[in-house]
Amino acid sequence: MAVMQMQRFSICALKKDRKAILEKLQILGVVEIDNSVIEDSEMEKMNTSDRRQIYEKHAVLAEHALSILQKYVPEKTSMFSSLEGKPLMNKTDFEQIRAQRKRLLTTADDLLDLSKRISENAANVAKLENQIEALVPWMRLDVPMNYRGTSETAMILGTMPKPMTVEEIRTEVARTQPDLEAYDLEVLSTDKDMTYLTVVCLKKDTTALEDALRAIGFARPSQVSGKVPSQWKSELEAEIGKLKADSVEAEKKIKAYEGSREELKAVSDYYRLRADKYQILGQIPQTKQTFVISGYIPEESAKILEEKIANVYDCSLEFEEIGEEEEAPVLLKNNKISRSVEGVLESYGLPHKGEVDPTTVMSVFYIVLFGMMLSDAAYGLLISIVCFIALKKFPRMSDSMNKSLHLFGYCGISTFVWGVLFGGYFGDVIDVVARTFFGRTAATSVIPALWFVPLNNPMKLLVFSLGVGVVHLFFGLGLKGYSYLKSGDVAGFICDVVFWYMLLIGLILMLIPSSLFASIAQTQVTFSPFMNTLAKALAIIGALGLLFFAARDKKNIGLRLALGAYELYNITGWLSDVLSYSRLLALGLATGVIASVVNQMGSMFGGGVMGAILFILVFIVGHTLNLGINLLGAYVHTNRLQFVEFFGKFYEGGGKPFEPFKENTKYVEIKED
Structure with a gap:
């Protein structure tokens, strides 16, 4: 039944050691960085936002690649996987991942490109299938859809907005153009909403006949081709076959990267740690030669900081009690x-x-x-x-x-x-x-x-x-x-x-x-x-x-x-x-x-x-x-x-939790050698 006693620490060290000290603090995970109390007009802060965004982008890239692998090559996990915790990785292996990070980012890019290729193929297949679906009602047509006719005749191709027979269409045309009789009308197909038809007439009657048909809802198709519908359908199906085969090949290439899954997890964590470190680095006040870090540490962890920082680096380490007006973060300690x-x-x-x-x-x-x-x-x-x-x-x-x-x-x-x-x-x-x-x-x-x-x-x-x-x-x-x-x-x-x-x-x-x-x-x-x-x-x-x-x-x-x-x-x-x-x-x-x-x-x-x-x-x-x-x-x-x-x-709550600067990984837990 206790809230751990907090102290404020301050480290003043040479600028050349700042990354090493930050990395050590991140490994120890016993301090919360808070430089709000440091006020010195002669000190400035380094702009690390660009570098941090690059690291965050790389971490997201690796995670996206992992999601692609999970989609096409699902990782086998037990029903108790949520209880197993993150796998351990020793520091040496993690350093090897760091050394191969460029290769792994290239792998992630390849996976994204392959996934994008599959998505684009799927979109094109859907588009072609829609075209085929639109061609189905015209399959009985044995001439190109844009066929204009002979020197004396013309072909009119189009649809009616409801099911109609040849006799019904002729009757409706006769009401507005009773003199038009020299034309041949054929219904190619019908469905519950539409009638698909073709009309062959003399060229001199084309305008009058089309006006008569439009009066009862006739409309020309939005897309026509210079090919016979059945031929066009075959070509579209062949194109779909090629796209699907290309997607299958892309999937095979994705599955070939299955062995890189664990490395991608580790490299994602590596860039996540780098982004966290550079976020803190951008908050540190510094001069040309020195820098200062301040924050909170549990009183019982002060010795760790002395052993791992003060005794290793040329720096000044100080501890002080939390001020009356200062609200320290809360860390509980119970049985x-x-x-x-x-x-x-x-x-x-x-x-x-x-x-x-x-x-x-x-x-x-x-x-x-x-x-x-x-x-x-x-x-x-x-x-x-x-x-x-x-x-x-x-x-x-x-x-x-x-x-x-x-x-x-x-x-x-x-x-x-x-x-x-x-x-x-x-x-x-x-x-x-x-x-x-x-x-x-x-x-x-x-x-x-x-x-x-x-x-x-x-x-x-x-x-x-x-x-x-x-x-x-x-x-x-x-x-x-x-x-x-x-x-x-x-x-x-x-x-x-x-x-x-x-x-x-x-x-x-x-x-x-x-x-x-x-x-x-x-x-x-x-x-x-x-x-x-x-x-x-x-x-x-x-x-x-x-x-x-x-x-x-x-x-x-x-x-x-x-x-x-x-x-x-x-x-x-x-x-x-x-x-x-x-x-x-x-x-x-x-x-x-x-x-x-x-x-x-x-x-x-x-x-x-x-x-x-x-x-x-x-x-x-x-x-x-x-x-x-x-x-x-x-x-x-x-x-x-x-x-x-x-x-x-009796209780109000509202205390701020202690959030230590630590190795906040998602996939692996790094074990120090």
């Missing part, structure tokens, strides 16, 4: 269990300066609440086994994945414990199997619950859930008090924390012996007169304290009382927050009820071999769905209880 929920906290926001890190407290409640929501021993055991096997088998997975699997593994243990307490083992599958296949008739469970069965006593679980909620929220209020004391604000601790504790504890002690609580808990609790008086006294003192001191910074007594009354109104918010923990009951019961329904469905087929086979099928499908649905539900609602109810009592 193994608490570390697993750091990702959950980061998704909400890291603690800002002076704010307490709630990770340790949150981790305990997160794991406990998650287990209560899922609350099935078999499910929990299954989750834990899968997570810890994956962690053992894939030790080099990403840090975020490692944290997530540890978290679900611990939540699985919690689920197992709550399942044993509540007697849930795939719901009531043990009792159903014993009854269906072994003829057991006893009313008691084969493996009784260590505490109680929620389905048989939901009100007891409701009261317990609300009690857990009260404890959770009280811890949140306690962390708020800790923050006050840490900053030396005793008045804030008493007025904003102690008075709330007094009011809430007093109200709870007044509620417990009431008939309302007895009806919910199904048991009557009686306190001594002293306890009843103490409860009332605590509630009254707490309420008056909040009324008069919640707005203690206001001098106007009326405004102070009004704001104090508003603070007292927040008791409804506390009630709402406590009732939110009833979701522990709801999700816990949902898991058990659905599991029991699945078991009952499986047992409907009776005993025997066939009944057992069908039971197993229903069991596998049903419990897989139940586990998936309720696992997601437990995750979402546990997060909600942390973010809304728990954090709402």
Whole structure:
């Protein structure tokens, strides 16, 4: 439960060593570069944007080449590839890739050219196929489409905007040109939208006949050729064949580069690292002879910087405390269990300066609440086994994945414990199997619950859930008090924390012996007169304290009382927050009820071999769905209880994460020799 102490470091060294020092800092990965505090009019910054853009362009080029290889020669990966992490590459091999970077960029260019060639061929094929499609209706034409006719006759080629017969067309022409009879009209083809026709007439009648046809929607084709349609179609098909053959050849050449995949990955990372380094290089103030680097480093990593930089290069290395007004980046340091929920906290926001890190407290409640929501021993055991096997088998997975699997593994243990307490083992599958296949008739469970069965006593679980909620929220209020004391604000601790504790504890002690609580808990609790008086006294003192001191910074007594009354109104918010923990009951019961329904469905087929086979099928499908649905539900609602109810009592977040200057590779992890 700690935010690592940060220091500001400053390195002043000779300009000739700047690239070597930057490269060493990038390898170490323990500092965040921030030169904003350096102000010196005699120092200037180098413009590295052009060089950085070139490196970024090369990195993108290699990635594009990799995507082309993936398209035509997919890389074979296992279903667990996301857990395997980036492959290791030693420094020597990486230097060899660096030496061959020009050849690899040429390879990437070749792959892009081949891919572009295939794309252009595909576009041309589509264009030619459209031309062929447009030629199909004219296949019966045995003369070129631009044929003009003989010395005495002319050919008119075109379409009508709807299906029509020769007789219908002649009838329509006769209405406008009754004297035109010396022409031959042939319908070549029709479809649902168009009629394709050719007309041969005397040249002196061409204009009149075409006008008559246009009056009923006739139009000449947009494209014609000096070739017979069937011949033109054959030539187009031959051209398509050539383009497709060329694409096949290009694909073969692409596949021949499959062996360069790993080298392209490494060279992409090389240029990515170079771009990052030149981005920092452009931020460094420098003179003709020297340069200065400043930034943040965890206090415990200061010795590393002294050993690897100050003792190796001719430079000045200084450390200083972070200023009061300066907001340092945040890096958390927690034990193994608490570390697993750091990702959950980061998704909400890291603690800002002076704010307490709630990770340790949150981790305990997160794991406990998650287990209560899922609350099935078999499910929990299954989750834990899968997570810890994956962690053992894939030790080099990403840090975020490692944290997530540890978290679900611990939540699985919690689920197992709550399942044993509540007697849930795939719901009531043990009792159903014993009854269906072994003829057991006893009313008691084969493996009784260590505490109680929620389905048989939901009100007891409701009261317990609300009690857990009260404890959770009280811890949140306690962390708020800790923050006050840490900053030396005793008045804030008493007025904003102690008075709330007094009011809430007093109200709870007044509620417990009431008939309302007895009806919910199904048991009557009686306190001594002293306890009843103490409860009332605590509630009254707490309420008056909040009324008069919640707005203690206001001098106007009326405004102070009004704001104090508003603070007292927040008791409804506390009630709402406590009732939110009833979701522990709801999700816990949902898991058990659905599991029991699945078991009952499986047992409907009776005993025997066939009944057992069908039971197993229903069991596998049903419990897989139940586990998936309720696992997601437990995750979402546990997060909600942390973010809304728990954090709402004390936590703001908004801290800036520590972003070290390091070897931020995408494909390989470089191992120093």
